[in-house]
Amino acid sequence: MSAYNLASLAFLLFALAAAGFLTCGSLVRMLMFLELMLNAANIALVALNPLPASQAYAVMIFAIAAAEAGVGLAILITLSANFKTLQAGNIKELKG
Amino acid sequence: MEGNYYHLLKWILAAPLAGFLLNGLFGKKFLGERGGGIVGALAIFISFVFAALSFSDLLNLPAENRLLRDTLFNWISAGTFGVDAAFRFDPLSAVMALIVTGVSFLIHVYSIGYMKGDAGYNRYFAYLNLFVFFMLALVLADNPLVMFVGWEGVGLCSYLLIGFWYEDPEKATAGKKAFITNRVGDAGFLIGLMLLSAIMASKGVFALDFETLRANAPLLSSVTVLSIGAPTLICLLLFFGATGKSAQFPLYVWLPDAMAGPTPVSALIHAATMVTAGVYMLARLSFLYELAPKALEVVMLVGCFTAFFAAVIGLAQKDIKKVLAYSTVSQLGYMFMAAGAGAYAASVFHLATHAFFKALLFLGAGSVIHGLSGEQDLFKMGGLRKEMPITFVLVAVGWLAIAGVPGLSGFYSKDLILEKVFEHGGKFVWAVGVITAALTAFYTTRLFVLAFLRGKRGHGHAHESPLSMTLPMAALALLALAGGFLLKDRLFVFLDPAFIPAAHTPEAARLMLISVGAGLTGIIAAFLLTLPAPAAALKAALPRAHSLVFHKFYVDELYGLLILKPLRYTADKVLFALVDAGLIDGLLVNGTAKVSYSAGKALAKAQNGRLDVYALVFALGVAAMLYWII
Numbered sequence: 001m002s003a004y005n006l007a008s009l010a011f012l013l014f015a016l017a018a019a020g021f022l023t024c025g026s027l028v029r030m031l032m033f034l035e036l037m038l039n040a041a042n043i044a045l046v047a048l049n050p051l052p053a054s055q056a057y058a059v060m061i062f063a064i065a066a067a068e069a070g071v072g073l074a075i076l077i078t079l080s081a082n083f084k085t086l087q088a089g090n091i092k093e094l095k096g
Numbered sequence: 097m098e099g100n101y102y103h104l105l106k107w108i109l110a111a112p113l114a115g116f117l118l119n120g121l122f123g124k125k126f127l128g129e130r131g132g133g134i135v136g137a138l139a140i141f142i143s144f145v146f147a148a149l150s151f152s153d154l155l156n157l158p159a160e161n162r163l164l165r166d167t168l169f170n171w172i173s174a175g176t177f178g179v180d181a182a183f184r185f186d187p188l189s190a191v192m193a194l195i196v197t198g199v200s201f202l203i204h205v206y207s208i209g210y211m212k213g214d215a216g217y218n219r220y221f222a223y224l225n226l227f228v229f230f231m232l233a234l235v236l237a238d239n240p241l242v243m244f245v246g247w248e249g250v251g252l253c254s255y256l257l258i259g260f261w262y263e264d265p266e267k268a269t270a271g272k273k274a275f276i277t278n279r280v281g282d283a284g285f286l287i288g289l290m291l292l293s294a295i296m297a298s299k300g301v302f303a304l305d306f307e308t309l310r311a312n313a314p315l316l317s318s319v320t321v322l323s324i325g326a327p328t329l330i331c332l333l334l335f336f337g338a339t340g341k342s343a344q345f346p347l348y349v350w351l352p353d354a355m356a357g358p359t360p361v362s363a364l365i366h367a368a369t370m371v372t373a374g375v376y377m378l379a380r381l382s383f384l385y386e387l388a389p390k391a392l393e394v395v396m397l398v399g400c401f402t403a404f405f406a407a408v409i410g411l412a413q414k415d416i417k418k419v420l421a422y423s424t425v426s427q428l429g430y431m432f433m434a435a436g437a438g439a440y441a442a443s444v445f446h447l448a449t450h451a452f453f454k455a456l457l458f459l460g461a462g463s464v465i466h467g468l469s470g471e472q473d474l475f476k477m478g479g480l481r482k483e484m485p486i487t488f489v490l491v492a493v494g495w496l497a498i499a500g501v502p503g504l505s506g507f508y509s510k511d512l513i514l515e516k517v518f519e520h521g522g523k524f525v526w527a528v529g530v531i532t533a534a535l536t537a538f539y540t541t542r543l544f545v546l547a548f549l550r551g552k553r554g555h556g557h558a559h560e561s562p563l564s565m566t567l568p569m570a571a572l573a574l575l576a577l578a579g580g581f582l583l584k585d586r587l588f589v590f591l592d593p594a595f596i597p598a599a600h601t602p603e604a605a606r607l608m609l610i611s612v613g614a615g616l617t618g619i620i621a622a623f624l625l626t627l628p629a630p631a632a633a634l635k636a637a638l639p640r641a642h643s644l645v646f647h648k649f650y651v652d653e654l655y656g657l658l659i660l661k662p663l664r665y666t667a668d669k670v671l672f673a674l675v676d677a678g679l680i681d682g683l684l685v686n687g688t689a690k691v692s693y694s695a696g697k698a699l700a701k702a703q704n705g706r707l708d709v710y711a712l713v714f715a716l717g718v719a720a721m722l723y724w725i726i
Contacts, residue, residue, distance in 0.1 A: 022712055030711070088707040 006047035014040035102164035115139025115225035123218025136221030144197035182238035202568035209564035227253035281340015288333030331391035338374025359462030396436025403429025439516035449505035460491035479552035505580030537618025
């Protein structure tokens with residue numbers, strides 16, 4: 001596959017994930033869309049730059065994605081315990 | 097630099113300053129009452145000795161070269177402009193320094209007895225020493241700036257001493273009145289000085305010492321400011337400062353109130369020394385005033401009016417110290433009259449004799465007040481000659497001296513002033529002067545009769561004052577007796593080597609007879625009119641006039657209405673309500689707080705706690721940024 005196709009794939013994946021992130025109401029799904037966006041970024045990183053450094057960055061982004069998933073899921077568990085819901089639209093009290 | 101360098105001058109000033117520091121810092125704790133009084137008086141005595149030593153050295157110099165100078169350090173140095181902290185000792189300074197230190201010493205000794213047992217004893221002597229220090233700085237200054245430091249310093253000490261018993265709000269207010277009234281005059285003085293130095297600098301003269309000013313004063317004549325000749329304007333502004341310090345119309349109102357201070361203070365500051373600063377300033381800057389005949393005319397007219405006006409007010413006052421205060425204002429008017437007529441030596445002569453007899457009268461009044469445990473109302477005195485025989489005799493000397501009885505000091509100086517005014521000022525001013533002389537004789541005689549002669553009107557027993565009070569009075573009485581006779585020609589030759597004692601013309605003799613006659617008329621009239629029956633009849637015949645005079649022509653009330661009330665109104669309604677409360681507090685201080693508060697409140701709405709909205713805004717923001725970048 002050419003770099004052009006790979007970039008298109010990354011772009012499409014990112015755009016779809018972002019659209020899903022913005023439109024779906026469930027926090028669990030939003031978290032999953034976030035992961036997808038990270039993966040799209042990873043594809044772009046690996047595909048468009050052959051330097052070893054950028055390949056290494058891709059591995060670091062896996063780590064960050066894993067950490068993000070851990071923290072995000074922990075937050076979701078607390079939220080569901082406190083608000084009895086995981087719909088973003090129903091949680092309105094997180095404000096100053 | 098002209099003049100001989102002379103290192104003793106600084107010590108004339110250092111002694112009172114040391115006395116001030118000793119009494120001010122360690123007085124209450126270490127010196128106590130006895131030590132404080134002795135240190136205070138001793139400091140002035142040392143200063144007097146140094147002044148006398150300098151004086152004798154000055155006399156040893158040839159007459160046309162009598163000038164000693166002492167420079168401490170370079171005070172102001174700005175580019176080519178420079179002013180030194182320097183002092184000078186010439187005949188005029190010498191006379192003033194000797195009067196200041198001499199009379200101050202006597203009054204310090206008197207104060208030791210008078211202030212006995214006062215809670216602020218050491219504070220009193222500290223202030224009094226500080227006053228002498230500043231007064232000496234004023235008279236010994238070699239340039240107008242050092243003079244101004246002394247000028248302000250004596251004002252400060254005057255304020256501190258008038259409000260010495262600050263627990264009494266009335267006395268504290270009198271202190272404030274004196275200070276603020278003086279500030280008005282000082283503003284004029286300061287503007288005059290600035291104008292003087294600015295014009296001098298524009299003519300390429302960058303030093304301000306009196307010798308340089310004297311040499312370059314004619315340069316001023318070619319300059320006009322505000323379409324008035326520069327010398328006239330400067331002289332008028334400086335004279336406005338003098339009307340504040342020397343209690344002339346229109347700024348004399350503070351002096352009668354200044355009588356709230358301890359009586360020795362009234363004698364020293366508000367009769368003998370500080371209030372004469374204006375006269376001294378005029379004599380010192382006479383070379384400037386010579387260039388401004390119009391300003392001299394104003395000086396003479398103001399002096400003449402003040403002399404008469406204050407004497408009239410003095411006629412009907414009840415308070416023994418108020419009578420003397422108005423008398424002081426009136427006598428200062430005489431001095432300005434003389435200065436305005438160009439007879440500076442005569443005004444300094446009257447300054448000297450007035451310092452003697454008025455200090456004596458004030459100390460006598462203090463002795464009476466002391467003896468009567470604080471009574472100041474003349475109508476509650478009477479018959480004190482038996483209970484206070486020494487004070488009686490000494491005050492009698494002061495009374496005769498101020499009334500202008502021939503042979504005593506007041507006669508010589510007042511007569512000379514009237515003669516000079518007749519020569520240079522015209523008949524009208526002279527006539528007012530003669531009438532004022534009669535009035536002066538009248539009110540002092542009235543005071544004397546009411547306090548010492550006739551029957552006793554008050555209750556309670558009076559006692560004679562201690563020796564520490566009567567001795568200084570005796571010394572002043574000697575000076576008041578013989579001072580005029582001894583000083584008259586010597587002083588003039590000393591002040592002005594070119595002076596030739598004028599042969600007394602028949603004209604002068606006639607003038608003298610008239611003024612002596614006026615004085616005697618005043619005395620006799622006072623003896624008659626203080627008898628209860630004529631006094632009551634007079635009061636009944638002229639109730640309006642009496643009330644007008646008794647209430648001091650309502651000048652204080654007039655000032656209150658014309659100046660204070662608008663000022664208070666502006667301060668309250670405009671400056672306080674509008675500027676302070678409205679603009680500063682409302683708009684600036686609270687306004688800033690309100691703006692950030694409501695901004696926070698508005699922005700808090702954006703943080704609505706909905707994650708999906710945040711995400712949308714975030715995405716839109718990123719999109720906008722990308723659009724901007726690409």
